[in-house]
Amino acid sequence: FDVGKILTCGGAPFYDNGLATNNAYIIDINGGIGGVTVTRTGSMNNNRTLHNSVVLPTGEILTVGGQAESRIFSDRESVFEAEIWSPLTGEWTRLAEMSVPRNYHSVLVLMKDGRVWTAGSGLCGVCTTNHPDYQILTPPYLLNDDGTESQRPVIVSAPETIELVDDPSIEIQEIRVKMDKDRPHTFSLVRLGAVTHSVNNDARRVPLQVLTQGLTTTLAVPSDRNILVPGTYFLFAMNRAGVPSIAESVSVQGLDQGPYESPTAAPVPTVSPTLARENWCWDECEVEQGDTWMCRFEYGCEGCEAVGEVCD
Known part of the structure; x- marks a missing residue:
C-alpha cells in the first residue's frame, strides 16, 4: 500500500x-x-x-468476501460485509454488504474509475456453490455524504510510457501531467491486479512526489525497479478530499526487458471421453482408516484420473 509496506489480514491455520x-x-x-x-x-x-x-489509489485497503471458517467449495460461514482499512488511523470501517458469497476462487480488482470489481467463487464443476457473476463496489471516496457522486479531478494528459533509466545513481525521474484545474493534487501509480486464491501477486501502489504544482504538474518517479516494477499501471490524481480521477494507463518499461517473445504453448493432454465432466468436483470417499475425507476427482495427464492413479 506504500513503498516497502505490506498489509496482511485474516487467514486460518488450516486450508x-x-x-x-x-x-x-x-x-x-x-x-x-x-x-x-x-x-x-x-x-x-x-x-x-x-x-x-485490493489497494486503492489513496493507500486504503478494501477487503471483501471470505468465510469465518474455511470451507472449500461452500457458501457456509460467508462474510458479506465489505470493510476498508485506513493507513492514517490503522482502523477498519464497515461498508455495504454484497448479495453473493465471494469465497474460494473469487477475485477482486481495482477498476480504472476507482471502483472495485469482485467476481466468481466456487469453480467446482457442477457444484451448486459456483457463482459465475460479478458485483461492483463504489468506495466512499466517490460519494458525498448525501450519496451523490463526488466531483472528480480530471487528468487531461499524461505520458503513456515511463522508460526507467539504466543508471543506479539516478534515484528519481520526472514526468509531467496536465490537469483540468490548477489546484493541489496528490498522485499515485497502482499496478494492475492479477488475483488468484486470495492473493494479488501484482498488488503495488507507489505514491508520487509532487515537484511543481499547477495545470502542468511535475512528478518524481522512482527509478528503482524494485519499487516501480516494470508493467502496466493506473495513474490516479486525487484532490484534497481524496477523490480520485479516472486513471490513465501507463506502461512502465525497463531497458533490460528486451522484446517480448510469446512462450511456446505446452501440449494439451488427450482427455479420455469416458471421463464425464460431472466427475470434476469434490466428493466424499472412504479412506482405509474409515474416516471420511474430501477427495477431488479431476483430469490428470494423458486422460487418466488424477486420484488413485500415477501418470508418467
Missing part, C-alpha cells in the same frame, strides 16, 4: 475447516535483509479467510 482470524499486521521491508519489522494494526470487524483485498 479447510479452519477458524478464521481478524488480525491484521503491517510488514515493513524497507530495512532490507535483517531489518524487516512486523507491527500489529487494527483488527478487522469480521473474521475472514479465503477473502480478497
Whole structure:
C-alpha cells in the first residue's frame, strides 16, 4: 500500500475447516535483509479467510468476501460485509454488504474509475456453490455524504510510457501531467491486479512526489525497479478530499526487458471421453482408516484420473 509496506489480514491455520482470524499486521521491508519489522494494526470487524483485498489509489485497503471458517467449495460461514482499512488511523470501517458469497476462487480488482470489481467463487464443476457473476463496489471516496457522486479531478494528459533509466545513481525521474484545474493534487501509480486464491501477486501502489504544482504538474518517479516494477499501471490524481480521477494507463518499461517473445504453448493432454465432466468436483470417499475425507476427482495427464492413479 506504500513503498516497502505490506498489509496482511485474516487467514486460518488450516486450508479447510479452519477458524478464521481478524488480525491484521503491517510488514515493513524497507530495512532490507535483517531489518524487516512486523507491527500489529487494527483488527478487522469480521473474521475472514479465503477473502480478497485490493489497494486503492489513496493507500486504503478494501477487503471483501471470505468465510469465518474455511470451507472449500461452500457458501457456509460467508462474510458479506465489505470493510476498508485506513493507513492514517490503522482502523477498519464497515461498508455495504454484497448479495453473493465471494469465497474460494473469487477475485477482486481495482477498476480504472476507482471502483472495485469482485467476481466468481466456487469453480467446482457442477457444484451448486459456483457463482459465475460479478458485483461492483463504489468506495466512499466517490460519494458525498448525501450519496451523490463526488466531483472528480480530471487528468487531461499524461505520458503513456515511463522508460526507467539504466543508471543506479539516478534515484528519481520526472514526468509531467496536465490537469483540468490548477489546484493541489496528490498522485499515485497502482499496478494492475492479477488475483488468484486470495492473493494479488501484482498488488503495488507507489505514491508520487509532487515537484511543481499547477495545470502542468511535475512528478518524481522512482527509478528503482524494485519499487516501480516494470508493467502496466493506473495513474490516479486525487484532490484534497481524496477523490480520485479516472486513471490513465501507463506502461512502465525497463531497458533490460528486451522484446517480448510469446512462450511456446505446452501440449494439451488427450482427455479420455469416458471421463464425464460431472466427475470434476469434490466428493466424499472412504479412506482405509474409515474416516471420511474430501477427495477431488479431476483430469490428470494423458486422460487418466488424477486420484488413485500415477501418470508418467
